[in-house]
Amino acid sequence: MAAGVLLLLAFCTRYALCDDYFKMGVNTNSAEATQFLREYDREASGMCYRVTMSQWKFVTNITEYNRRRMLEELALSSKFEKLSWRKAAAYDASRLSDPQSRRQLSKIIQASRSSLSDEKFTEIHQLITEMKEIYNSAKICPFGQKPYDPHVPRVSYPTDFPETNRGYQPYQLTNQPYQHYQPYQENPEYPNYCDMQLDPEISRILAHSRIESELLYVWTSFRDKTGPKLKNRYMRYVQLANEAAVNTGYRDAGDQMRSAYEDPSFRASVEEIFNQVAPLYKQLFTYVRRKLVLRYGETSVRPDGPIPAHLLGNMWAQNWKSIMDLVMPFPQAPNIDVTSDMLRQGFTPLRMFQMAEEFYTSMGLKPVPPEFWRGSMLVRPPQRSVQCTASAWDFCNRIDYRIKQCTEVTMQDLISTHHEMAHIQYYLQYAEQPQLFRDGANPAFHEAVANAATLSVYNLPHLQRVGLYQNKTHDPYEVSMNFLMSMALEKVAYLPFAFMVDQWRWSVFEDGVQNMNTKWWQMKLRYQGVTPPIARTEADFDPGSKYHIISDQEYIKYFLATILEFQIFDQLCTVSGHSGHLHECDIYRSRDAGRLLSEIMQPGASKSASDIIRSMTRGKTNRISPESLVRYFRPLELWLRVQNRDEQIIGWNSNYHDVALFAPQKASAYKSYPSVLLLIYLIVLF
Numbered sequence: 001m002a003a004g005v006l007l008l009l010a011f012c013t014r015y016a017l018c019d020d021y022f023k024m025g026v027n028t029n030s031a032e033a034t035q036f037l038r039e040y041d042r043e044a045s046g047m048c049y050r051v052t053m054s055q056w057k058f059v060t061n062i063t064e065y066n067r068r069r070m071l072e073e074l075a076l077s078s079k080f081e082k083l084s085w086r087k088a089a090a091y092d093a094s095r096l097s098d099p100q101s102r103r104q105l106s107k108i109i110q111a112s113r114s115s116l117s118d119e120k121f122t123e124i125h126q127l128i129t130e131m132k133e134i135y136n137s138a139k140i141c142p143f144g145q146k147p148y149d150p151h152v153p154r155v156s157y158p159t160d161f162p163e164t165n166r167g168y169q170p171y172q173l174t175n176q177p178y179q180h181y182q183p184y185q186e187n188p189e190y191p192n193y194c195d196m197q198l199d200p201e202i203s204r205i206l207a208h209s210r211i212e213s214e215l216l217y218v219w220t221s222f223r224d225k226t227g228p229k230l231k232n233r234y235m236r237y238v239q240l241a242n243e244a245a246v247n248t249g250y251r252d253a254g255d256q257m258r259s260a261y262e263d264p265s266f267r268a269s270v271e272e273i274f275n276q277v278a279p280l281y282k283q284l285f286t287y288v289r290r291k292l293v294l295r296y297g298e299t300s301v302r303p304d305g306p307i308p309a310h311l312l313g314n315m316w317a318q319n320w321k322s323i324m325d326l327v328m329p330f331p332q333a334p335n336i337d338v339t340s341d342m343l344r345q346g347f348t349p350l351r352m353f354q355m356a357e358e359f360y361t362s363m364g365l366k367p368v369p370p371e372f373w374r375g376s377m378l379v380r381p382p383q384r385s386v387q388c389t390a391s392a393w394d395f396c397n398r399i400d401y402r403i404k405q406c407t408e409v410t411m412q413d414l415i416s417t418h419h420e421m422a423h424i425q426y427y428l429q430y431a432e433q434p435q436l437f438r439d440g441a442n443p444a445f446h447e448a449v450a451n452a453a454t455l456s457v458y459n460l461p462h463l464q465r466v467g468l469y470q471n472k473t474h475d476p477y478e479v480s481m482n483f484l485m486s487m488a489l490e491k492v493a494y495l496p497f498a499f500m501v502d503q504w505r506w507s508v509f510e511d512g513v514q515n516m517n518t519k520w521w522q523m524k525l526r527y528q529g530v531t532p533p534i535a536r537t538e539a540d541f542d543p544g545s546k547y548h549i550i551s552d553q554e555y556i557k558y559f560l561a562t563i564l565e566f567q568i569f570d571q572l573c574t575v576s577g578h579s580g581h582l583h584e585c586d587i588y589r590s591r592d593a594g595r596l597l598s599e600i601m602q603p604g605a606s607k608s609a610s611d612i613i614r615s616m617t618r619g620k621t622n623r624i625s626p627e628s629l630v631r632y633f634r635p636l637e638l639w640l641r642v643q644n645r646d647e648q649i650i651g652w653n654s655n656y657h658d659v660a661l662f663a664p665q666k667a668s669a670y671k672s673y674p675s676v677l678l679l680i681y682l683i684v685l686f
């Protein structure tokens with residue numbers, strides 16, 4: 001029976017509530033369907049509880065035993081998924097009178113790869129698990145000339161290195177210029193020598209080191225330790241993911257991933273949003289490039305060119321906030337950081353969580369249940385190994401909600417605490433929905449809502465209200481510009497990256513796995529304006545340096561979430577009666593903002609994103625719009641325009657040297673016929 005259904009699926013049109021497909025279902029008994037969904041809800045919640053609990057036990061107590069238990073639960077859950085998918089695919093949802101049941105059935109079917117044979121279904125899950133393990137175990141050797149010797153003292157920093165950035169100690173450097181990348185061999189005499197991991201060591205170097213050769217070294221080494229080992233597995237994964245998608249009625253796996261957005265012209269919508277924010281990005285880019293030229297010189301950074309990707313403070317050049325020290329608009333005014341005030345006032349992690357809870361209850365939202373305080377892991381526990389990435393957990397039983405965060409008393413963790421608490425609030429708000437709807441309205445909503453709430457917490461007016469920023473002696477305009485710059489380095493710099501990751505992924509699903517690395521860098525250059533700092537070939541697999549690529553997690557949601565968070569924030573500010581600059585709005589204690597947040601959260605995924613946006617904007621629009629984001633940064637954009645007025649170009653020109661870094665053959669052809677191909681390249685690239 002299932003095979004017959006699959007054959008017919010191929011004629012189904014592509015999007016979410018695919019009525020054609022459901023008409024072709026075999027079982028038209030709507031009472032049975034309702035009964036099935038009721039049972040599914042009970043079993044899926046139970047399954048979800050067990051899987052989540054086993055994952056929690058593992059990440060808060062990493063042992064081989066806990067890992068095995070988790071993998072066992074995951075295997076059971078895959079079996080359940082496959083079985084439920086077969087049952088759901090047999091129904092004719094179009095005959096169901098209840099649209100919510102129809103929506104639930106389509107959710108079971110849409111995103112699943114259960115249409116694969118048992119062997120292939122197991123294989124793709126196995127591949128993803130292996131790729132994650134390879135990625136998570138990548139380690140590199142420290143930068144320097146000699147293996148680590150505890151008797152050799154470590155060097156001091158260059159004299160212009162900021163005091164606050166000295167958490168990381170670089171190894172001894174010689175005066176010889178760095179010429180070739182030479183990986184250190186694992187040395188059996190120093191078994192713990194080559195043990196630098198992405199988090200925290202490598203990330204810390206990229207964030208804080210201003211020594212170009214060292215940045216280049218860690219940038220390249222991490223890619224060498226991941227990409228080549230992942231490439232073949234990734235290619236097989238692409239094949240299987242596509243097969244599953246085609247079996248389910250989609251054109252390819254990208255098409256299947258996009259279906260979660262319930263928008264038939266999704267690609268065009270996303271591109272339109274990107275084009276609206278690109279001018280703001282280019283202003284920021286141009287200003288930052290000039291500061292990098294000042295720091296590293298014109299031989300490293302061409303004044304009208306793209307930026308080499310290792311100089312922006314981050315492994316993927318996706319978040320530039322670590323180079324704030326190089327680009328601060330008004331160095332004499334402070335960059336708002338209330339960490340020292342928090343320390344002075346004796347803040348503890350527990351107090352930070354209580355403060356975050358009070359932020360939401362002050363708006364009339366729900367307090368967290370007692371189980372939250374009993375079960376959460378709020379600080380790094382002594383004497384056991386844990387994963388420290390902050391996350392919020394819903395155990396699917398309407399009782400147990402937890403946060404895992406190795407909280408330290410810093411401003412960054414205060415923001416993160418409010419962010420994770422917003423996820424918990426979302427869970428509490430949609431708790432009464434069936435399991436399939438206990439989720440955001442589309443994949444972007446959870447992050448968008450959590451970030452919208454925290455946009456209020458960063459603000460000077462809020463920090464003053466909670467007694468964390470008292471100094472009023474500085475020029476408020478200068479303080480504002482510094483603040484907006486730090487926000488732009490985090491949010492605006494991120495947009496082209498968050499946009500290009502899935503552009504690349506979709507193109508691989510659509511056009512195949514040839515020249516994957518060249519394609520990656522073409523898109524990096526086109527959208528972000530960054531180039532690799534060293535030549536790349538197809539033996540490299542640089543997309544594999546990004547966890548979300550190899551772990552099979554879609555990424556466009558982060559792009560949309562960043563846009564949507566400002567749109568939601570704007571609406572919350574409007575109903576709370578705020579007037580004036582958007583970046584100065586604080587929704588703390590606003591019952592009206594709380595009511596609106598609750599309206600956005602409560603339906604979970606039972607309504608489409610467009611319905612929720614329509615009601616959130618009181619009917620003005622049903623689409624995600626970047627207008628609020630652009631308005632939020634408007635004062636900074638005006639300032640940037642003035643700073644950039646003498647630049648030759650706002651944005652970047654690329655030349656054949658740039659292209660030669662990642663597309664050697666094309667570039668050499670281009671070198672032999674410069675005049676003709678120069679033109680062609682300029683056309684292709686812009």
Ligand SMILES: *[C@@H]1O[C@H](CO)[C@@H](O)[C@H](O)[C@H]1NC(C)=O
Pocket residue numbers: 061063064065066384
């Ligand atoms: C960690 O997991 C092990 C099982 O591998 C268990 O025996 C131990 O009690 C756990 N520790 C804590 C603190 O939960």
Ligand SMILES: *[C@@H]1O[C@H](CO)[C@@H](O)[C@H](O)[C@H]1NC(C)=O
Pocket residue numbers: 470471472473474
């Ligand atoms: C405010 O900042 C100024 C300049 O940095 C400093 O001189 C002054 O002591 C600060 N005042 C307070 C109350 O922290």
Ligand SMILES: *[C@@H]1O[C@H](CO)[C@@H](O)[C@H](O)[C@H]1NC(C)=O
Pocket residue numbers: 262263610611622
């Ligand atoms: C959004 O609204 C427009 C017109 O207001 C309508 O044509 C369109 O179908 C709506 N989109 C969705 C997804 O509801």
Ligand SMILES: [Zn+2]
Pocket residue numbers: 419420423446447450
């Ligand atoms: Zn989050």
